[in-house]
Amino acid sequence: MISSEIAPHLQFKNNGSKIIFFVIDGIGGLPLPKTGLTELETANTPNLDRLATKGVTGMSIPIAPGVAPGSGVAHLSLLGYDPFTYDVGRGAIAAYGVGLEMEEDDIAVRVNFAGFNSAGAVVDRRAGRLATEKNMELCKMLREIKIHDVEIIIETVMDYRSVVIFRGEGLHPDLSDTDPQATGEGVFPAPVVALKPRSKYSASIAKTFIKEANDILQTKEAKAIAELPNGQHLSILTRGYADRPNLPLMQHLYGLENIGAIASYPDYRGIARIVGMDVLYDGHELDEEFDKLEEVFHNYDFIFFHIKEADSAGEDGNFDKKVSVLEEIDKQIKRVEELSPEVLVVTGDHSTPSTYKGHTWHPVPFLIVGKWCRPDTVKKYNESECKHGTLGLFHATEVMLYALGNAGRIDKFRA
């Protein structure tokens, strides 16, 4: 069942209860062949295991059987939005992630600074992992670009990533990416192509912007900022042209009043703003996220708390690092428990097994603790055990209903 589809049939009440929605990105794993244990099963996690013993558990399917999700759509699913109905483009996530607001006809697109060889092939999609400060200097230079009838808003995201909004009448987002998502001698950026007739004008605007941006990035001044290796020149790649997201806000859907988000990566802050959350933290440190939670807890009905580091370790194929991130989270989670929220949800948006080095479709361990949970027999929070929990294998889109129900926020349905 899909929370956003069931919610309009329900009456919600604000009983003052507090929900902490704790998302460990990429938490699910696969066993190492030599031990037969996943990252979570290898990690020493006494606090998570105690929570599993107190609460009710299951395994959640992120999107659909066999389907590995991107981060954006996986979070929307977890927040109850049907992933096959609601679509939020990467450009929009990036724009909201840095605190921009989109207007009706805006197009937002992610822009990466990248290194090219003299033939124009993409040789480094991250421009030597450009530092955020340098990115800010380059964005300042790009703000010189003027296009007739179109306002251009440029903002640094992080490292080599930035975001551009095109604002003006008659713009539409059906445009292809120029980012080939690969590098090498024969790999060139693609041209911007209008994917629907209505987007021809938008394509011409995007092409003009890219050309002018690349002219600026080949000046001595820009080269001095980027400091690419000899022979490389700097240019941009664009990805995920998107229009303004138009999702029902969580306040409206679920009758929640004050919803906050604590996340250390811009994209998750973007998703949070798009569904109506206040973004409460703008740093990058795991322990600071917990400090912030303690500080703001009493002001919010619902806090989305996002930890990125488990996913990053999985993507890097670093099993031991993922284990140590999970152990660190386990230590810190005691602080969350001590806040005594009426409901604590602990789960992930998808699996990122270190052996796979990427997102997968594998179900994710899920745990909910609250006064009204009927505890099951599961005593460990991991892939092998949670599947025996009362909730069994279920869809992530159901999680919000469990959270709200256990918080006593859903009125009895009908007479």
Added chain:
Amino acid sequence: MISSEIAPHLQFKNNGSKIIFFVIDGIGGLPLPKTGLTELETANTPNLDRLATKGVTGMSIPIAPGVAPGSGVAHLSLLGYDPFTYDVGRGAIAAYGVGLEMEEDDIAVRVNFAGFNSAGAVVDRRAGRLATEKNMELCKMLREIKIHDVEIIIETVMDYRSVVIFRGEGLHPDLSDTDPQATGEGVFPAPVVALKPRSKYSASIAKTFIKEANDILQTKEAKAIAELPNGQHLSILTRGYADRPNLPLMQHLYGLENIGAIASYPDYRGIARIVGMDVLYDGHELDEEFDKLEEVFHNYDFIFFHIKEADSAGEDGNFDKKVSVLEEIDKQIKRVEELSPEVLVVTGDHSTPSTYKGHTWHPVPFLIVGKWCRPDTVKKYNESECKHGTLGLFHATEVMLYALGNAGRIDKFRA
């Protein structure tokens, strides 16, 4: 979730991986009261059990809770087609099963040779299990029938069964069966009735055909071929008037290029052709099916491998025979494993318990083995154990997504 509904949202890639989709028809059973064990639980199946230990397991619901499916629809469901959206008539399955192709306005119908008493009651729906060679001789005689403006195509299926296609303008398939699906003194064939006004013309064509066929079958020559017992005369029963199937092909739905089918019964070859498979085997022997698989494996991305014998034993109420068929399959399945497909699915289309002597709604043991499976704790492939697997109780329409995902053929969904 229904694979054919989710698939249009997804991007598939051909990564060269190979999927063997192993279907043991009617595999699920019910326990014998004296032992408390089903056929699968009674059989000695070390190879299937080893596969269950390596892979991930569950129980699949063929169509809907409590609903026993026919063979055609059960296979469509397993291949991901919504059984309540897609309908393929029995006549069409029979036509494609013998390699005929239907055109836009064609009607196909299954025709059984049957024995009648002198009063015209149906006394033997199978004409003494007529031999296929005799069926072929009778079909040759029926080809003499000419109807104005309608082309008639007649083909032997197997034993007492054949198929007829009516080809011409203005034909529609909404016609009732003449086969009463029962025998006895008071059981007469029903008349062909037009079920919609548009099918009145088709009804007149079918009636004319049946009358002329019965005239031919009552000649001395036909009687000599059929050799029915004294006093019985030969006639036909018609069943499953159907128009041309119009399903999206599996190539189109799932991005698979080369899809093959190995099946020993014509109806399963019919289903296979209707969804876009190459039919690779036309014999009837279990061990030959495995020979064929070894021969063609490297040419196909996806092979649907169908074994009929477990279902037949179940239908006959022969518990011991079903046990021995399952043991024989278990021996042979080692040959499948040795081909090292990236993904091996082992399941059935429905249950056919020997105690029930027919298809039932009971969930079917399901097993998938592949490099990226997260193994569960199940170590035996049977009804009691597979229900403890990670996949739990799920719908057969999800199987294709699991197969394609585990084969790495589904791209990450969105950003």
